[in-house]
Every structure is written in structure tokens, then in C-alpha cells.
Amino acid sequence: MISLKSAIKNSKAYLCLECGKCTSVCPVSKFNKGFSPRVLVNRTLRYSENDILTNKNIWACLTCAMCDLRCPADIAYIDLTQATRLEAQKLGEEAICSHGGAAQAMMRIMTATNLQQKRMDWVDNDLKVAEKGEVLYFVGCLPHFDILFSDKGVHTIRNAKSSVKILNYLGITPAVMPQERCCGHDLLWSGDMENFKKLAEYNINEIKKTGAKKVVFSCPEGYRTFKIDYPKYFDVDFEVQHITELLRDAINEGKLKFREIDKVITFQDPCRLGRHLGIYDAPRKVLSSIQKLKLTEMQRSKKRAVCCGVSAWMNCSFYSKRIQMLRLKEAKETGAELFVLSCPKCEIHFNCAMKEEEARDDIKIPTEQLVTFVADALT
Amino acid sequence: MPQDDLRIGVFVCDCGTNIAGSVDTDALVEEARKMDNVVCSIKNRYTCAEPGQQEIKKAIKEHKLNRVVVASCSPRMHEPTFRGCVSEAGLNPYLVDMANIREQCSWVHMGDREAATKKAGDTIKAYVARARYLEPQEEKEIAVKQSALIIGGGVAGIQAALDLADAGYKVTLVEKEPSLGGLMAQLDKTYPTMDCSI
Amino acid sequence: MMDVGRHPNINLLTYSEVESISGYIGNFHVKVRKKARYVYENECTACGDCTKVCPVIVPDEFQQGFSSRKAIYIAFPQAVPSSYLINMDNCLGTNPIACGKCAEKCEKKCIDYDMKDESVKFDVGVVIVATGMDVFDPTPLDEYGYTKYENVITSMEFERLISAGGPSDGHFIRLTDSKRPETVGFIQCVGSRSEKYGNPYCSNICCMNTIKDTLLLKDHYPDIEAKVFYIDIRAFGKGFEDLFRRSKEAGITYIRGIPGEIFEDPKTRNLKVMVEDTTANKIEEHEFDMFVLSVGVTPRFDMPEVQQLLTLSKTSDGFFMEAHPKLKPVDAPTSGVFFAGCAEAPKDVKDSVTQASAAAARAETVLSAGKVKLEAITSTINTDLCRFCAVCAKGCPFNAISVNPKKKTISYVEALCKGCGTCSADCQFNAITMKHFTDEQIIAQIDAYLEEDPYSKVILFTCNWCSYAGADTCGLARLQYPPNQRLIRTMCSGRVDEKFVLHAFKNGAPMVVVSGCHYADCHYIDANRQTQKRVEKLWDKFERLGIRPERLLLEWISAAEGQRFAKIMRDNEELRKKVTKKEIEHTIKVLTEEEEKKKAKKK
């Protein structure tokens, strides 16, 4: 398979020194002693393609990029993982999908172009959205997750509402697409290139129709996918921006006014926004501009932040739980009253873990999404 | 423009069988003889050996050669030899050139004598053509100041300075820091002897 | 060190910097700025009275900042020259004299606040560059928390902490509580062998340095526990393996695996790491009182200045490039300049000394000869034809040519010329002639080759040092290839003028190959980059003219790559066979027309 070879070349996996730094910082390896990114890289290099492609551990990686960060040889491990999964999928290998694969099935259903979705119910009367416009708000899977995870106490659709509220506050009436599709992030990372491409192509065409020049995201995964993955395969002729970046710019221009909030909070850097895209300061800038709000950092923050334990609805496991517990403890230890998150999946995963361990106080901390928090703070 | 009274001598080398084994050297000699300005074409068993060199010297005198082309091995090997040889015969050393018909011909086309001979012939022709434009060159000489500058006063600078100074040369050692010693002075002990660094 | 200070033949200029060097081998003109010490070097007796009264306290650089010194100080007790100096940046100032306590105290009255920097000029025949190296600063590697966690130190700091002359009088202590640590961890390859942080190369000395450090620890405190985290232990020198064995015998644990991150326990200030023992595929947790980062070495920060002074070049690792890595490892590409010590590559003390002696010996060969012969293969410039475009000057790897286009002057120092011929190839006006490899000579060769049956021949330009040698290597190994190649030797591939290539094509060559050294191997520093540019330009031109660019090949072949040479020859014979006669005729036509157009334009 040429593509695995080229993936080795592109990721520079052949430079591996076998120092094991990747494994020692890997959150999965910390709990799952059988998982070692180093071993996987070297199996990729040394043994037959079949050996690596049928290895179950290629699905266990969270692609949180902690290893990428620490690798002295600068190997793009997560890129290699992505490529490996794409190849493995061709052999019929698959990850163990969480929730029985419901999320993946949903995404694949969305590849059908002639679906007439009804996903705009959340747009309340006091929110202004348009069909066309210069700025487009990409909602992502929020309405679907809202149905799937309401029982966890996570109402993801509030993110969409808050995002639009913020945009309206700034005088922007964003375009929202009623036939928007999933960005394909999860399919891409679980090795389904074909359906990913279908979704991507559909979305890009739809966005073109709206005439948008800028697409705003509240979801870090969608943002990463549009920013890094789409351009690899398609021409993307619009600007993409995460809402925290937009907020930061607005704050710098003095356009946002917040009420005082006397609270101590801590903030989770999602892998996609943080290590994948290097955005650490924008959300902090936004939070720090709310008066009296005190942001305490966790022991590991910014580029050292620990992942929420699951990615792409795959391989949620014994180990995911332990990673989540670890992170929640760290958040709790800061003494913060509120755990501010900026990825809907982080919220789902952390709340899931808290709900499961209801008896334990050492991990219990209320969570809120950055956008909803900020939207509430607007005056 | 090449000078008018060109007298070129071509010396084809058999190199034992190294060249003659896969190249028809007799034919080469004949071919070379027919080239313009070539006044003598001679074959030797080993041109680089003393008899071969004598042959060249003799031919230079006899035929009043003013250019010499040796068709033998790589100039990387014997150019200095033949430069010495022709200068002993009173010719400027830059008036000799070498056509490589061994490393780049006989040895690499061992199965095709005809093609190898053709290539060798071409090579001689090219180098004869080149020889027409060879000019005598003078190598310039410059006096050397009997002193040295050493930049850096670490362990290497110190050692080099002492060596040169002991040999009797004047040395200036320039060190940026207030003291000699460099990095090494900061080390406690050094391996492999585990002794004091200063 | 003392010997240097005393030696009658050595003029020692400390606290000084070379400002400029001009000239060439045998005749370098040097200008040195001697910075003011504010203390008369030769009169100071190093009694130390001045220091006692100095009110300014600053961190001591020599002790890695672990202790302090005054504004007037001596670098370290054994310093040469044994003289104090004032660091004016620290000193409270002289105008108006705010302090002046030291001058009052100095009995010999050798302190002079008005001292000025001095400029010294002299000529030398040779230059030895022994500028040394720097130590990698691990602060950017946030995973190790250097500077964040006090108990994480570098190997240089370790040296001071264990040294009897160090800030702790030789007591190895933890910085947070001044207690003697019971467990010490060492992390190897900090700043070395990394594409991301520090440098990609192996720093050569750190493995042995750590082994030495562990032995020092065990010597001082036999009960101390130390673990070394490594990727490879490179103990290749004489006696090194023995030392490594001794270290293991002394009970040091060597773990193959590098910790990803260091965490500090805020209470105990102990340091915890996770590490994958890669030999056992096990993830382990370790806790230490102290961590030593075995930092790598880097080229000295001020290398660019020296590089400019002497027109030197650097290899990709940032150290100075030698004339030839194997055959002339001590010589710089600039004649009369030699390397000693870590300026050329990371080295330990022994290798530095060895190279220093070698450099001295190399220098002596120049000095003792008394005169140098310059190779006759150099360029000559016909100033009448020169249009002062300065293309040649930009291309010259040795700065032998300088042009002032405004003033319309060109100056050329033949002694600096090494004879690569790039200038000649660059010159559009035939103003520069490369002696012994003139345009006429090369064109004559092309003509001779293509006189008969040109369609079957491939013209091959090979540089003397790599590709021609590669062809020889191929012959030595009797590797066979098709007999259709016709070789033309130039000193450097940079000599290959565009017009040579065009000439060959115009005369019916189906293919032309230009080959030279690999980038880093170029005998003339970087002249082959010019080759690349020229070939690329030709490709563009061919594209424009409808000639298949594939017919012009550019290949980098080193002297050792005989096998590769043969393969390339076989491959390009395949390519040649695909070039049709019609195609060649078309090329000839197009090129002839093009040339005529040009001529017409000129007129």
C-alpha cells in the first residue's frame, strides 16, 4: 500500500528514536499499559502492513497530539494514525464505536444529498439568522447531540443559541444552513474517507450558495476539520474562524461589554483547539475581560492540557473513564467553582463521567460551555 | 584562438591489459595520428612507468611537441605524474592533458570492444581538441607572515597556541572573556581520566 | 593556561574581540578591539582588596549564577591573566563618580575608571579558529520544567554544584532545601537529536559526561541512587566503555527511555516522571529528589561574526564546515584558516586538544614553507568587457570578486580564488575567463564529441571532485553501463555555462547530464547551488521552446557512489533511446533560430 508508505514519509515516522517520550506523556498509555505510540510507530515501520492495520491499538489513540508535542523527532503521530486508520478501514478493520455506532450511522445518513432535514427548530424568535450572509455560523452536530445526550444533563443546543446571540449582539445576522451536514470529523478520524469527502463536498457547496466569506464555529472539531482537513482535498475559498477568536477581536475593538461575574473558574483546552491549532490565548482573553472573574489554571493547562478521554465516538473504555477522572480531579483541585469548556464533546464526556460517579465529591464540578457563559455575561 | 604552430603528441597507454584488453589501442594510435595538429602518436605498455615517461620526454624533444595528450587512466591519478614529466622535458606543466580511457571506458564497457574503442577514440579526439586551447600557466607565490592568530582561548585555542609558540612562531591569542579557559574551566572533572579540568 | 600567559611567543589578548580580518593566506590583516578592564592588567596583584569594598552584588556567571560576585571581580581564582576587572555594566558608574571605593582601596593604584577600549592591528600568516561552543539552554523544553522547578538543573550546573571550588564547596545539594539529595535522575539528549527542540545532531559528549557525573556522585556519596534515562549510550572513545561499565558497577541504573514530562510535587518539591522502559515495553513511574538535564551543545552564539570575518561556511548543524570531512578535516575552505576544537563540531577535551595540535601542525606547514603557491586554475577578468553587473561577485563563494556597480569598478583577489569557475559561467559578457577550463576548450570538446553520429551520444558534465571521481569509482568496481556517454570534466559543476548545454543540444546531442557534488559536499562551499539555478533556468527555457526538459538531467553523485553512477548511466541511456531523431532535429532548429534572434537583437 503506497499510501501507508507515503504516510510514513510525510509524518517522518522513520525518524523515530524510540525514546518513548510519546508513550510517557500519552494519556491512554498512562492507564492502558498495553498501548504505546512508540511501539505502534515501530510496528508500522518494521512489520508488514497487515501487522499494523489489524492492530486494535490504532483505534485506541485519542489523537490528542500530546505525543506530537513532545516527540523530539517531530513525528506527526496523529497524521500517521489518521492515515493508518484510513488504510485499515480499507481492510475492513473498525474501531469499537460508542453508543453502538449511532453517531457514525447518523453521519453516514447525512451523506445523502436529498435529505430534507428539520434541524432548525432551535432557532427561537429572539435569535436573528438569515439564509444568506457574509458570516455563516456552522452549527455542527449540536441539535443531534442534544437529543442523544439530554439525559446526561448536557443540552448542547444551548451552544448554538448562545453563539447566535453573541453574533447578534455584535450586530451580525449570521447565515445558518437548514441543510447543513456534519463536518465529517469523526468519520475522518475513524477511517471513513469516502463519506468524509462526501460530507465535506456537500458542506462546501452549500456554504458557497450562502455567499459566506467567513464561517464561524463554536465547535473546535468542526473548526479544525474545516481549517486543516478540508483544504487538503477541496478548494476552500472562505475564511474560517473560531468564535473565541472572533470574540477576542471584538474585545480588542471594545465592542463587547460584560457584566461583572464574581466567580472562580478554570478552563479546559480542547485538543483540537489547543494542540492541533495552537489557540490558547483567545479563550483566555475572552474570559479575562469579564470583570471580577478569576481564571485559575489547572496543573496542566494550555499545551499540556489533558484530553477528555474519547475522540470520534470510538473506543470509549475503562481507560477513557480514568482519563476523565484524572482531569476532573485536576479541575476540582484548582478550587474553581465552574469548569469552563469549549468543546461540546468535552462537556458530554466529563458530564458522563460525573454522572457515573455521582457518589464521589472529588470530581464534582459544574461545567459550562464558554459560549453560553459569555452569552449570559453580555450586558 | 589556438596558436598556429600546434604540435600535439598523443600517447596511448595499454595499461597492460587494463585498457588493451577491451579497447583496440592500435586502432586508437592510428586514429589519433590522423587528427589535425597531431604530429606523433605512440603506444606504450605502461605510459606512467619510467620507460613510458622517457618516451614522452623523447618525443617532446624529437617532435618539438608543444601539447601532450596522454590517453590512459584518470587524471585524478596521474595528472601530477605527467605534469612533472613534461616539465622535466621543458614544457609548461599545464600543457599536458589526459583522456581517461580506462576508468571511464575500458573498465566499464568490457563486453563491447567496438563501442569501447569508439568511445575511447572520441575521448582522445575531444582531449586533442581541448589540448589545442591549452595555455601555459604560471603558479604565483606569496610570502607568508610568520605569525598566527588564534581566535578563542578555550582548551583548543590554548593547545594550538602553545604548539605554534613552541615551534617558534609568534602567536596572538584573542579571547573574548576576561580569562582564558572557556567552557572547560567550568567543568569539575573530565572524562575519561576523571581528573581536574584546570 | 598559565603557560600561555607566560610564553614569550604568545601575545595574549583577553577581554578582546577580533573586529576585522582582511587579506588572504600568508597575509591576513587583523584588527582587534581590546576592551577596557579598568584595571591595569599587568600591575594588578589580584590581592582582592577591591572586591571586598565593592557594594555591587551580581550573579556569578562562572558559578552558573549559584553565587554572586561584585562589579570588580576576577572570573575565577585561577584565571589567566590573574587580574581583576570592572564590569562597567554592573559598576555604579564613574561619571560622576558615585562610588569609587575600589580605586580608593587599591594600593597599587591600578584601577582607572577612564580606561578606554583599545584597537590593536597586526598581520598574521595563518588563522586558527577555536571559538568553541555553547551549551544548550533547556528552558524552551517546558516539559522538563527547567527554571520552573528549582531542583531541575543542567549538567553544567551540576559541575558547579559538585565542584570543590563551587558555590556549595563541593557539597552536592538540592537547591530548594540545601539537603543532599538521595535520588538523582539524569535525562540524556536534552537539546540533542531532536528535530524540534535544540539540534538534530548528537552532541557527542553528553553520554560520557553523564557517566562521569554519576561516578562523581558515587565517589562523593556511595549511597546515593542515580538513574539515567537515555536513548543510546554512546561510549565509543578510548576508555569510555570501561567508564560506562564502572558506572553500572557502581550501581547506577540505566533505563532506555526518555521521560515525557517532569512533575513537581508541590509539597516535597520532589520530581516525578513517567517513562516508558522501551526495552521492557513497560511504563514506569519514578520519583527523584533532583533531576540533571544532560544538555547538548550548540554552535556558539557569536559564530556568525567569525564566519563573516573569514568567509567561512557552516554545515547544516550550524558548526563550521571543513574543506573536506575526511581528507582535510582541520582546514577551512578558506586557505590559511584552520579549525581547532568545538568550532568545527562538538568535541570532548581530548578531541579538542587533538584537533588543536593538528591545526597547529597544519598551520606550521604553511608557516614553515614561508611562501604559498597559488594554483594556476583561477579566473581572470577582462575589465574592458565587464559591465559591472556584479552577478559574478554575488555568485563567488570565496568573495574573491567585489564590484561597485555605481562606481563601475571591479576588484578581484586572485589569491582568494579557488577556481570553481562559477563566475565565468555567470558572466554574460565573456569578461571572465576560467584558466585551464576556458569556454573554447570545453566547446571544442563538445564539438569533437558530436562531430560524428551525435544522435547516439549523451554529453555528461562532471565535476572533478565528486561526479568525475564517482565515474572513476564505478570503473574501479568494473560496474558496466552503456557506452554512449561522453564525459567532460570541469572543476566544479558551477563551471557549466548555459551556453555549453545549449551548444551540445544545438549540435545534435539527444541528452545532456550535468552532475556535481551533493549540496553539502561541494568542494567550493556552495557553488553547486549556482548549478542548480542554471539548470532550472534551462528547464524553463526548454519548456518555453518546446524541448522536453527531461532531456537535460541534473544529478548529484558523490565520489563514493559508483554504483549510483552506473545506475544513472543505465537509466539515462533508456531515456536517450526514447529521444527521436525528429525531436533532435527540431531542437537543433529551434536553438539555431533562437541564437540567431539573439544575435540579431544584439546588433
Add this chain to the structure above:
Amino acid sequence: MASKKSKSSKTTGSDSSIQDFLNEKGVTIQFPEICDSFPIQEITMSSCRVACPAGVNIKAYLGAITRGDFQRALEIVKETNPLPGICGRVCTHPCESECRRGEFEDPLAICALKRFIADYELKNGSKNIEPCKRTKKENVAIVGSGPAGLTSANDLVRMGYGVTIFEELPVAGGMLITGIPPYRLPRDIIQAEIDNIVKLGVELKTNTKVDNIDDLFKQGYKAVFLAIGAHEGLKLKVPGEDEYEGIVDCIKFLRKVNRGERDKPGERIIVIGGGNSAIDSARSALRLGCSEVYIVYRRSRKEMPANEDEIKEAEAEGVKINYLAAPVRIIGKDDKVTGMECTKMKLGEPDQSGRRRPIPIPSSEFVVEADTILSAISQKPYISCFKDCGIKITKWDTFEVNEKTLMTSKPGVFAGGDAVTGPSTVIDAIAAGHRAAHAIDRYICGKPLEKEKSPEIVQRELTPDTFSPERATRLKAKKIPIEKREDSFAEVELTLNEDEAVREAKRCLRCGPCVECIHCIKECEKRMFGISTDKGKELLMVHGLPKNIKLTEEVSAMLNVKGKVAAEVRIEPIVSEVSEEMCRGCGQCESVCNYSAIKVEEKEDGLRIAHVDAAICKGCGTCASVCPTGASHLSLFKSKDIEKELEGFFG
């Protein structure tokens, strides 16, 4: 799919057909819960079972004994051997010589265990035995009530035939009664077992001699099984044999003794022969008060066909055995035997039976004095009356039969046991009974008579899988002391007690495949079974109760996929399973389980993980449906399987 079944395929679903089918397809069954056996590698039976001529499922009943389920053990034995009490005493137990434990220490006391369970039944009273349902109108006549006859009667009556046994003597049992002395085989045991068979509905006509087979057919019997045994002693064929009195056929002797006559035959007795009859005769003679008993046997002890134990017992009781000696001439005086001249023998090359052929040593004659000579060299059936019925007779005066089907040259007439083979063992006779019954059934139903070939022992090596490192000595049954045996015909060997039996049964290495009991299918009412291939990958299977399991269609549907003809198939219960690696201990499964079969338990690190109690789980699969990670899944209903099913549908 399921809706497109062909009606023609087998739907009987009876145990044997399932097993037959599975065997045919190379499919084996594992049921870990009940028999904790090894995964099945090949289709083999354990070596003991293969060795047993009757094919008793030894491992299965040993397994039942270890669980203390003696009733079940008895049932297993009786499936193939209707005479466990008898066999438990007098069987030559070839099974024990094949026992794999015997390869490194003493083999299991299989025979003693069989006796134990039979005696257990006697002691605790057998279950009420109901007569078998008569399902077939045909009647079968069996001539002779020895083990062969009884076995075939037992089998046939269970098949639903009417069966009549004709016995010449007043008591049933044949050679069991007449040949084997009561100290080895108490009469009440024989009676009890015969009674059990009779209770099944067999008609037993004693004191009825059958002379004419055609009469039987006329009476309406559809088939006849001649199991008349071999009751006529062979002649010694040495000079003097007919001259003197005191030369007795041991069969006659034993019959008399076993009938209860206690006349001493003489003082010094010579028994000629090395079989069990010889030993029995010798030991009986001792018990009758004979002062000296010699056995003369022409080969060495190694070749002696009698049971090793019997020989030992005989020697212990005082029987003297002359090996490598053969009679040459009977010596007598006044018409009375006074002794016998013998010649010494040496062993030559092995003969057809594998025993080394004895060769006389010239001029080595010697004389043994005796007043009675018991000849126990061999017997043949009384066959004269059948000679004119159109049945072919061999030159050894036995019935000529088809080896596989046991049918004689006369259609509908079968023969087996000693009457065919010459004197042999009880267990061989039982085996012949089975074969005959099987053949008769097929004969009456009009099916071809051939029977499958008997399985061969495939695995003979001790593999690590089957080797139990714990050594355990074989338990020896207690015996009555030697001094009490004189003049007593009471049984010598005593039964094992329950603890001993369990302990001994536990020595079984459980080699070979599973117990093949299919107990799982029969017993399990709570759960259903599915069959899956090794890793559950190539799905097959059956969701339904065992009775409508319709194994054949489903399995064959599966087996015909992609040339997978000999797939390994297991029967597994449908229960939930939790993958420890995947479980995050969320507890959702616990909250939905109506049976508390799944519980979340705390691990060392304080976090939790779900655990299924397979014994409680009913396999509803609700836990799997709520599991967010996919850790919990229902065996045979994994999401992946269902997805595959769907994908298959949409093609």
C-alpha cells in the same frame, strides 16, 4: 433466510440425530458450564471410550461421579451397557489399559467405578422402571439370555419392538450364571440386572429350547438373534484323554459348581488352560476343598488371557501355575487318571494373535501327578441343532456372519457373542448385542444394514492440555481376606464407598473431547443455545429452544458457506458478557437488569467495573443496549453480528 426452509430436510431433532449430524459434519460440541472440558480440537472420543467394545461413555459417567450425581452416571452407562453391575465385576476392562493416566501411573479403576454405581443403584433402590412404549408392531426373538442376548433385548425393546428371549436353562444369564463363579459375580446382581431388562417389557421364556428357527418365523417373529454362547468344551486331543476317568470339561464343572453343587472333584487338580475359565475353575476347586490345584499353561504369564487381577488372586489363594508347559499324554491307572505328562515349551515367533507361539522343547517331558484334570482350553457353541436350518457354519463350529451386521447366511437371522467368536468376554458380548440390535432394527425397517465403522483413537499422546500434574494413586477396592475365602463362594472384592468413588473418578484426566453427553441440550431449560464457530466470527445461528433448534438446517446453511464444511462449532449459552477493557463502570447495565445478574464492582483504584453472573443472566440483552461503550454484549447477538446481518440483507 429462515422463512425459506426446505421441508424435506431432517427435522427429527432427536439427540442421536443431532449428534450424528454433528459428527458427520465434523462439528463438535462444547459446553463449558457443565463439563469444563477442553476446547475441542478434533472429533475424537476419549481413548477409554474407544477401547470399550460397547462404547460406554466413560468420561461422561466419571464426570457425573465427580459431581456426586450417581444416578446420572448410571443413566450414562446404561445408555450403552445394560449390565453395569455385571460388567463392573467381570469385565476385562480394556478401557483401563487405554486409560491415559495409565501412561504415567496406575490407570483409573473404571471397572470398579462402574460397579460402584451399579451397586449404588442396588443399595438405594433403582428408579421405578417403566416398560418401554411399544412403538413398533414387529417382534424379535432372541435365543439365549447371556449378555449378548440381554443387551440386544434391552436395545430392541427400547426401540419399541416386542422382544422374546428363549432360554434353554431354568435361569436366565447364560454363561454369566453357568460360567462365572459367584465369588466373582454374585447371583443377585445378575438377577437384578436381568430383572431391570425384563421390566422394560422383554418377555423371557426359560426352560424353552429352540430347535427350529423357521418355527420362530412362523410364530411371527420378524427377526431372530442367536446368542447361544459357547458351552461345549473342546477336546484336549492328547493320548489317553478318552481312556481314563477324571478328565472334566471345565464348563461342565463350573456349571455344576455354579448351580450350587459342592462335590469335591478330587484332591490334586490340574487345570489346563490360561483363560478366565481356567482360573475360575482352579479357584472354585480350591474352594471345594481340593488340596492342590495346578494350572498348566503353555505360554508364559505375559500371554495369559485371564485377567491379571484374577491370576494374582488365584496365586494368592494357593493355585500353582506351571507356565510354558503343555500336556502330552494323560497317564492313568485302572481307568483313573493319575497324572499327566507335560512337555516344556519355549516361545517362538508371535502368531496371528500377536502372542508368541509356544514350541515344545524336545525331551523335556515331565509328569505331574493328579487325580482330576480340568480341561479349560476353549469352548464352542452347541450348534448341531441349527445345522439344518440353512445357516452356514464355520469350520470352528461357529455361526458364519457378516462381520459388520452380524447377519447369518439366512436373512433375518442374526448371531453374536460367543456363538460367533468362540469364548470371549462379557463386554464383547454386550457389544455384539448392540450391533445385532442396531442391525435388526435396520433390517426390520428395511434400511441398509451397514454400520459406521468404529472410531479410531486419534490422540494417544499426553499433551500438556490433558496432563494433570497432580498424581493420585489408584484406589484399590477392599477384598475379603484370603483366610475367609476358603470354602466360601462369597464375593471377594467389595464395592468402593461413595467418597472413594468420587476421589477415584476425579483422577480422570478428562482427556479427549467433551463428554459428548449433550446433557447441555437435554437439561437446560432456562436457556437457549446457539451454535457459533470458534470465534463467533462466521455467524451461524440458532436462537430457539433446543427442541426446535433445527440444527440441521441452520448448521448446514452455515456449513455450506464458502466451503466451510468442517467448521468447528460450539454450543454456548446466550448470556451477557462484559469486556473489562471497555467497561467504564457507568452502572447503566446494572440499573436495567431485572435479574440483578450484572453488578458493578469496585476495583483497586476505587473505580468500578461491571461483572456478569452467568448463572443468573437470562440473556435478554438489555444491558448491551444501554452500554455506551460496547463493553457489554450478548453472546451471539453482538452489535457487529446484527450489523452484518443487516448489511447482508442490503447486500
Add this chain to the structure above:
Amino acid sequence: MAKNFIPKIVAFCCNWSTAPVVNKAVESDAQFPPNIKIVKLMCGGMVTLAFILKAFELGADGVFVATCRVEDCHYVTGARRAVDVCDNTKKLIDMLGFEPGRFKLGRFSSLEHKVFEKAINEFIGVIKKMGPSPIKVQRRTTASTSR
């Protein structure tokens, strides 16, 4: 198209009541509609959102979930759970753009094979009117390669 349209239906059936019902229906009546995939589950409580979505993803024109009557559930609460799951599913497939009638939950006892047959036929009738699933058309060309 519409006239020849035979809908592809997936029916998730509980093993205890509806699977025997199906069996009986199949055996008793040759008229049982073709193109129905009966997926046997041990209990209605085993039905998940994922199975249903998967069926739609693969191109099902309709999905039918058949369980016991709530009070008859062999496993006490399975049938009731199925109701909850199906409620959630309805919301989601509605959002995804499937007509509500494409998904149906039915409850049967083990004797009601006639009722079941009727229900299924009615369901098929509804779907026939609706036409093929919106994703079916393009699925046909791509499904085989995507998985």
C-alpha cells in the same frame, strides 16, 4: 417506479413473542411479504437507536420494531424500554429528514400472527405510498464501497 416499488423493510423482533409470530406467519401464509429482514433480538429491550439508524443508513425504506405486549414481556421491562428508545429515535430520524411513518413500533403476543401480518402489510402499504427512502437512491451506488 412507484408501482414496481417493493419496499425494503427491517423488522426487529423480540424472540419470545414476535419471533415465533413471525415464524408462524411465515409458515402459515405464503403471502408473507418479501423483502423483509427479520432481525431476531432476544428482547425488545435490546433494540437500540444505533440498530435503527444503521438500518436506515443501509437503505431501509422502513423500520419496524416488534415487541411483546408491555405486560407480557418475558424479561419484565424490555418492552417498556423499547418504547422509550423508539420515542428518542423518532425525534432523531425526524430531524434527519425521514418521514415519521417510516418507523413504527408494534406489540404482539405470541399467538397474534394474523395481527402481526396485518400490521406489517399496513406498514408496507404506508411506505409504498411514501416511496423509497430519501437516501436509498444514492446508497445503491456507494454503499458497497464505503464500508
